[in-house]
Amino acid sequence: MSAISPEVIQQHQLTPDEYQRICRILGRDPNLTELGIFSVMWSEHCSYKSSRRHLKKLPTESKLVLVGPGENAGIIDIGDNWAIAFKIESHNHPSFLEPFQGATTGVGGILRDIFTMGARPIAVMDAIRFGPLDSTPTGTKNKHILEGVVGGIANYGNCFGVPTVGGECVFDPSYSGNPLVNVFALGVFRHDEVFFGKATGVGNPVIYVGAKTGRDGIHGASMASAEFTEEAQQKRPNVQVGDPFMEKLLLEACLEAMKTGAIVGIQDMGAAGLTCSTCEMGSRAGTGIEIDLAKVPQRETGMTPYEIMLSESQERMLLVAEKGREGEVFAVFKKWGLDAAEIGVVTGDGILVVKDHGIVVAEIPNRPLADEAPLYDRPYKGVKPYRTAPMEGPEFASTNLSADLTTLMTSPDLCSKRWIWEQYDYMVRTNTLAGPGADAAIVRIKETNSSIAMSLDGNGRYCSLDPREGTKLIVAECCRNLSVAGALPVAATNNLNFGNPERPEIMAQLVESIEGLAEACTFFETPITGGNVSLYNETLGEPILPTPVIGIVGLMKTTDPMGIDFKNAGRSVVLIGGIGDCDHTHFGGTQYASVVLKQVWGLPPALDMDYEKRVHSAIREIVTAGIVESAHDVGEGGLAVALAESSFGPAKISAAVDFNSGTRPEFLLFHEGPSRVIVSTSDAAAVQAIAAKHGVIAPVVGTTQEKALSIAAHGKPLLEVQTEALRDLWENALPALLKES
Amino acid sequence: MKFGVVVFPGSNCDHDAWYAVTANLGHSAEFLWHGDTNLNHVDAVILPGGFSYGDYLRCGAIAKFSPVMQAVRTFAESGGPVIGICNGFQILVESGLLPGALIRNRGLKFICKEVQLRVVTTDSPFTNAAAKGQILRVPIAHGEGCYVADEAVLDELEAEDRVAFRYVQNPNGSQRDIAGILNKGRNVMGMMPHPERATEPLMGSTDGLVVFQSMVAVPVGSK
Numbered sequence: 032m033s034a035i036s037p038e039v040i041q042q043h044q045l046t047p048d049e050y051q052r053i054c055r056i057l058g059r060d061p062n063l064t065e066l067g068i069f070s071v072m073w074s075e076h077c078s079y080k081s082s083r084r085h086l087k088k089l090p091t092e093s094k095l096v097l098v099g100p101g102e103n104a105g106i107i108d109i110g111d112n113w114a115i116a117f118k119i120e121s122h123n124h125p126s127f128l129e130p131f132q133g134a135t136t137g138v139g140g141i142l143r144d145i146f147t148m149g150a151r152p153i154a155v156m157d158a159i160r161f162g163p164l165d166s167t168p169t170g171t172k173n174k175h176i177l178e179g180v181v182g183g184i185a186n187y188g189n190c191f192g193v194p195t196v197g198g199e200c201v202f203d204p205s206y207s208g209n210p211l212v213n214v215f216a217l218g219v220f221r222h223d224e225v226f227f228g229k230a231t232g233v234g235n236p237v238i239y240v241g242a243k244t245g246r247d248g249i250h251g252a253s254m255a256s257a258e259f260t261e262e263a264q265q266k267r268p269n270v271q272v273g274d275p276f277m278e279k280l281l282l283e284a285c286l287e288a289m290k291t292g293a294i295v296g297i298q299d300m301g302a303a304g305l306t307c308s309t310c311e312m313g314s315r316a317g318t319g320i321e322i323d324l325a326k327v328p329q330r331e332t333g334m335t336p337y338e339i340m341l342s343e344s345q346e347r348m349l350l351v352a353e354k355g356r357e358g359e360v361f362a363v364f365k366k367w368g369l370d371a372a373e374i375g376v377v378t379g380d381g382i383l384v385v386k387d388h389g390i391v392v393a394e395i396p397n398r399p400l401a402d403e404a405p406l407y408d409r410p411y412k413g414v415k416p417y418r419t420a421p422m423e424g425p426e427f428a429s430t431n432l433s434a435d436l437t438t439l440m441t442s443p444d445l446c447s448k449r450w451i452w453e454q455y456d457y458m459v460r461t462n463t464l465a466g467p468g469a470d471a472a473i474v475r476i477k478e479t480n481s482s483i484a485m486s487l488d489g490n491g492r493y494c495s496l497d498p499r500e501g502t503k504l505i506v507a508e509c510c511r512n513l514s515v516a517g518a519l520p521v522a523a524t525n526n527l528n529f530g531n532p533e534r535p536e537i538m539a540q541l542v543e544s545i546e547g548l549a550e551a552c553t554f555f556e557t558p559i560t561g562g563n564v565s566l567y568n569e570t571l572g573e574p575i576l577p578t579p580v581i582g583i584v585g586l587m588k589t590t591d592p593m594g595i596d597f598k599n600a601g602r603s604v605v606l607i608g609g610i611g612d613c614d615h616t617h618f619g620g621t622q623y624a625s626v627v628l629k630q631v632w633g634l635p636p637a638l639d640m641d642y643e644k645r646v647h648s649a650i651r652e653i654v655t656a657g658i659v660e661s662a663h664d665v666g667e668g669g670l671a672v673a674l675a676e677s678s679f680g681p682a683k684i685s686a687a688v689d690f691n692s693g694t695r696p697e698f699l700l701f702h703e704g705p706s707r708v709i710v711s712t713s714d715a716a717a718v719q720a721i722a723a724k725h726g727v728i729a730p731v732v733g734t735t736q737e738k739a740l741s742i743a744a745h746g747k748p749l750l751e752v753q754t755e756a757l758r759d760l761w762e763n764a765l766p767a768l769l770k771e772s
Numbered sequence: 773m774k775f776g777v778v779v780f781p782g783s784n785c786d787h788d789a790w791y792a793v794t795a796n797l798g799h800s801a802e803f804l805w806h807g808d809t810n811l812n813h814v815d816a817v818i819l820p821g822g823f824s825y826g827d828y829l830r831c832g833a834i835a836k837f838s839p840v841m842q843a844v845r846t847f848a849e850s851g852g853p854v855i856g857i858c859n860g861f862q863i864l865v866e867s868g869l870l871p872g873a874l875i876r877n878r879g880l881k882f883i884c885k886e887v888q889l890r891v892v893t894t895d896s897p898f899t900n901a902a903a904k905g906q907i908l909r910v911p912i913a914h915g916e917g918c919y920v921a922d923e924a925v926l927d928e929l930e931a932e933d934r935v936a937f938r939y940v941q942n943p944n945g946s947q948r949d950i951a952g953i954l955n956k957g958r959n960v961m962g963m964m965p966h967p968e969r970a971t972e973p974l975m976g977s978t979d980g981l982v983v984f985q986s987m988v989a990v991p992v993g994s995k
Binding site: 185189190275280366453456458475477589768 | 782784785787792821822824825828882883884885888911913915968969972973975
């Protein structure tokens with residue numbers, strides 16, 4: 032074997048130590064194909080080598096968890112012999128280089144993760160983040176990225192036929208060179224329909240199905256594991272191209288083939304393509320796999336073994352069938368017009384043997400390749416998490432609180448995202464009970480009497496001020512959203528988007544965030560069943576805000592959703608959880624600070640997890656009892672924003688509110704303390720009785736009325752706005768931002 | 773009554789149509805595979821929404837060549853009721869069973885939302901259970917739903933009372949606000965909105981049910 036030069040090793044983003052480790056595993060120098068295989072499997076993206084040590088701190092078990100992290104997606108028991116599979120994945124780097132295709136393949140990848148387990152995808156949500164949409168050249172580029180990403184998500188999900196039921200879209204300058212595209216998908220199946228990515232049964236045939244292999248996406252996983260430099264655009268060819276029609280056929284064919292009983296194991300070819308699927312399936316089963324690349328369907332001629340093994344062409348799956356029953360599998364794929372080719376066999380020696388026309392081109396033990404990537408304990412101890420914001424903020428006093436509310440409602444983060452979500456088919460499959468715009472999305476399972484509620488949330492601003500507390504607040508918010516819908520939160524998935532972990536102050540952010548996540552998910556009984564870590568989100572040394580995105584699912588009986596909007600005038604407005612506390616330091620992370628005062632400082636809002644959980648129990652019981660007409664969680668922008676949002680319903684009902692509070696007006700109206708929900712009801716006493724049972728205060732703060740939102744404290748008017756006019760501004764803000772150039 | 777729901781590669785509202793006419797309408801239905809030439813003695817055919825063959829050429833342009841469409845054509849020519857919803861409407865237009873064309877929405881974006889439809893004619897097997905002028909709340913979900921045709925064709929559609937539905941507020945630029953049309957024989961209808969998505973209180977509207985109730989109300993062959 033010819034030795035590999037240090038330059039080539041470096042090009043593959045392997046360190047000299049990692050190279051030595053490869054030599055030890057092989058007992059010799061690798062050839063170039065083998066080096067390529069190791070480099071993708073040991074990339075940060077595939078191996079989690081910087082984060083794995085800390086991810087072990089996360090809770091992963093409960094009575095409902097059927098399958099935890101490590102498989103393609105986590106699985107939760109929802110009763111009646113039914114289960115759900117769900118997970119979140121990022122496609123950040125590709126979406127910067129090629130927004131449309133980056134986003135489509137992000138959606139495609141996570142959908143395959145779901146149906147490779149046997150589940151039919153029934154919902155998708157997206158958390159997307161961009162730089163500001165201002166009139167600078169960077170702003171113009173950001174608009175282009177947003178329009179491309181939204182178009183890509185719409186194109187793929189709509190054609191595939193899965194509803195995009197919710198998500199979030201957030202802006203911050205740190206995402207200018209590094210947008211975040213995190214896609215969550217959820218599927219449903221019966222307990223006996225679960226499949227795993229295991230290559231069991233020596234002698235069983237290994238079958239390749241789906242799209243042909245091309246040269247696209249080679250080294251995509253490695254690209255996603257490095258910072259961007261000025262040469263980043265040269266990596267555009269590394270981005271894959273999505274074909275949702277092919278994926279739809281692949282879905283139907285895979286689910287149908289699974290029903291034959293002839294499939295032993297199956298895994299999608301995502302990051303690191305054929306390499307990852309072969310060695311992981313072998314590693315999980317403790318077997319080896321021998322394949323011949325000459326048998327791999329190819330759409331280009333003259334591809335080298337290196338290229339075939341590292342291609343990330345989309346819409347491909349690898350499966351292992353029961354020997355002698357291959358014909359049943361082939362028949363199904365033929366029916367759907369898809370390529371299916373037997374490319375190899377399961378062996379007993381634990382070794383991945385790759386041949387090309389019968390000649391061995393790579394020979395690597397599966398387990399060390401898949402599971403024994405070097406793990407790093409990146410330095411972070413004694414280092415404070417990276418932050419740029421000061422602890423102290425400016426003195427300020429509002430001169431027009433009504434104008435401040437309008438400023439907030441038309442700000443990029445808080446304005447209506449209708450322009451985005453109307454491009455998504457959010458109702459195909461006719462299961463969407465609550466879609467975009469609701470606190471939590473709700474999708475029913477027709478075959479049972481139960482529904483799944485989902486909430487996807489992140490907050491880079493909070494986490495930049497305190498990654499631990501910020502992450503806990505996100506978990507609390509997700510669980511609160513689910514509880515407001517009447518659902519019981521049961522499990523979570525996470526997408527950790529951070530900068531370069533080789534910088535101790537970034538690593539410190541990551542560790543703090545993971546520990547906060549562990550603490551909150553343990554407390555709220557929502558174990559993490561899988562997820563994704565996206566590091567090196569930096570461009571020219573500028574890291575993104577630390578942005579963990581958490582998706583939490585909850586279970587509920589199928590029923591008409593509550594809705595956040597006021598329905599009738601003359602109802603009591605009750606603030607479950609109470610007004611809450613705030614001080615100058617904890618006001619520094621609010622939207623008001625960021626948008627109105629244009630400065631962020633201090634700390635995120637203070638969270639009392641015990642009280643928060645009691646609020647969840649209370650609101651869940653209140654909503655389930657059917658004694659309220661609307662329920663809306665108080666989130667970013669605080670009470671005034673939540674009240675305005677509840678006023679934007681078709682009934683055009685708003686509220687007159689008078690708080691019994693001496694808190695300074697800016698804090699009272701706009702602080703973002705958690706543990707609060709606004710409901711409207713004709714039976715305030717019943718609401719308060721349930722709240723009291725859970726040890727939660729629930730003051731009546733006002734009455735619903737037509738047309739205007741008016742807020743006072745101790746009888747002194749603070750603001751009054753005409754809600755229809757405000758609603759128009761709120762609806763038109765994003766289209767207006769996108770048009771300006 | 774037995775409905776046949778055609779499944780093309782890329783159909784994705786096939787199950788929704790099936791669910792609407794079985795669970796919510798209470799009739800029977802079966803799937804018809806695009807490669808088959810036999811309609812299995814169904815009483816009515818539904819061409820469902822989706823992206824048949826990926827819609828990579830023109831929406832519906834490839835589906836018209838599928839074997840099942842030859843059978844659907846024969847079925848329609850003999851008076852059998854055929855409804856094309858969304859992509860199904862596009863397929864009917866491409867197949868020449870309905871006049872005109874569906875082009876990209878004004879605004880060039882996919883639009884998913886509930887719209888209001890006005891029932892223009894009740895003289896059809898798809899609208900006879902509705903009242904003339906009745907307003908229906910039904911969702912749309914399409915990128916290429918802008919109905920266009922020659923002025924002469926549009927005049928003829930109106931003169932012959934073959935406009936089934938109009939949008940109350942035109943979402944996509946369709947000429948003369950047209951949301952659904954009938955063929956000359958009145959037994960083939962195409963509409964861009966999705967009545968199958970409005971057949972149950974949990975879906976937010978039951979107004980779409982009237983389309984399928986109409987199909988059941990008229991005995992087969994009575995027209």
